[in-house]
Amino acid sequence: MVIVNAAGLTTRELNGRLKELAASGQEITVLNPHVGHNIAVGIFESCRIQITGSVGYYAASLLDGPEVAIDGNAGWALGENMMAGKITLTKDAGASVGSTMRGGELFVGGNAGARAGISMKGGTLIVGGNAGFLTGFMMQKGRIIVCGDVGEAVGDSMYEGAIYVGGEIGSLGTDAKTEEIGEDELLDILATLESHGIKQRYTFTKVVSAKKLYHFDSLERLEKTVI
């Protein structure tokens, strides 16, 4: 294991060092991140990175492969557009956690801010605590599991995918609806939570798209013919 002390390093120096170590397959521990933005961005190798301390915006974003564990809080857009890999955060995440993620698994131990999983295109986002308003806004694919409450307008304008809420729902967003959760589906969620040390048997409410916004209600003559 290699220890990288981020204190005194510029973001560019820190990321350069992380990419270099990731390419050589080293297990990395980052100390003193000092809530810096853009830490561990754009790493494509399968490797393990432990960050001890809180991070700023876009931590562990644009990833494809690494396992990143952060012991602390994170600012906006943690794990943004991750393709594959795993991110775990022990405390709270800011807004837009897991935005546009396309694969992999992102676990937030504490609460998440607004727009968790916005425009998600795949993968699994898990929030151990509560999530803010517009959770799963315009979500396209994948799954969001929130153990606690969600704020207003959950699943607003979502296309596909599913949002599972263990607590109270502030309100459903436009074109979102609840649907019965299947037994296998529930068992799978509980197993996923257990892998993160959450043993409580939540009763989840499943939110999906009502699919009423898929099409314009009317079309002009030339717009009508489907090829």
Add this chain to the structure above:
Amino acid sequence: MVMGSSQLWPPWVMEDIHAKSELGRYRIRGFSTFQKVTHFDDLTFLSTGLTRFPLEGYKERCNTRTVIGARYAENPLVLDTPIYISGMSYGALSANAKTALGKGAAMVGSASCTGDGGQLPSEREAADKLIYQVLPSRYGFNPHHLDQAQAIEIVVGQGAKPGTGGLLMGVKVLDDIADMRDLPQGIDQRSPARHPDWLGPDDLAVKIEQLREATDWRIPVHVKLGACRVGDDVKLAAKAGADAIVIDSMVAGTGASAEVLIEHSGIPTVPAIVMAREALRELGLYGKVTLIASGGIRNGADAAKALALGADAVAIGTAGLIALNCNKEITESDFESEVGVPAGFCHHCHTGKCPVGIATQNPELTKRLDPDEAAERVANFLNSMTMEMALLTRSLGKSDVHSLEPEDLAALTIEASAMARVPLVGTNKVY
């Protein structure tokens, strides 16, 4: 008998009301605004006479090499011409059209740009230099593609429909296009208007740094703005760290938009360039942040005038599509029966029925566009534009298109004088 046409209620206004009273929603179309606005035709060059002498128009060297984004990028985008192909999506356009644009641009040392739908592999292969867009939707966004790009363009707005996201009717959201975008097949796609991960200019600064970190500060980051509150927007984009700013005006084209936005939002290209230039000048960043103009650039004269007003480069969309064959009757097409209007009047990109295989995903129609022949036409057109620019530049006694300046221009109308901030012809007055 009294016959006439009302100024307020001409037949097309009535037709619009008839259509909406059946439809119950805003109307959608492609192409660009039909409004008459001040444009480059309202400006003229003041070529040489006795106060200065010209260069030989057909022979002497005139530099057209253009460097974009040298502010922070290690490898700025270097083009042989100040004209490149703007972002248009695979989805709005056929694969053959996208590939032809990339190939045609590469043939003349220029660049093309991806669009709202991700990177089409054949365009990446054909394009020597490809600008990778970061749009609010992030459809198909892939950090590996970002890593392969020669420049990045963060799209804040589009001139034809500023303040809203992309639009692609279900007839085009099929097969690999739906798959690439992670969307259900056949839905009427209305893309997000806001970015999912940042909102204001302070966040944008962090986003720009993120993209630089992901690409090791190698390539430039452009910010594309729909031209509205140009002065403030340009200052905020420059302050956020953009290497280049693209100002896309209200006359820019689109594959599909609500008509109310095409016709009633944004400002024209001429004042947009001037406002952007002055904003950068106020920050002391004019000449450091590259200024790119787009919207209604139709020929070398338009491009040269854009540079004279203060742009460093221009991006073309509609003109590139017309070079592909847009609005041209070809052997296989019959515009009147296929889209209900003669060639030259088509604005039906959104219907997917493009009779020349450009703005369609219908396999029978896409066959009508041969990507190799089309690439030749794009290259020829870009070459023609570049030659026209050089010819005008030499006629002004200059040997570099980047030496063109406002002093080389005069306005033909009072409005153009006020917007371009150059004197009205026959006067020394800037209105």
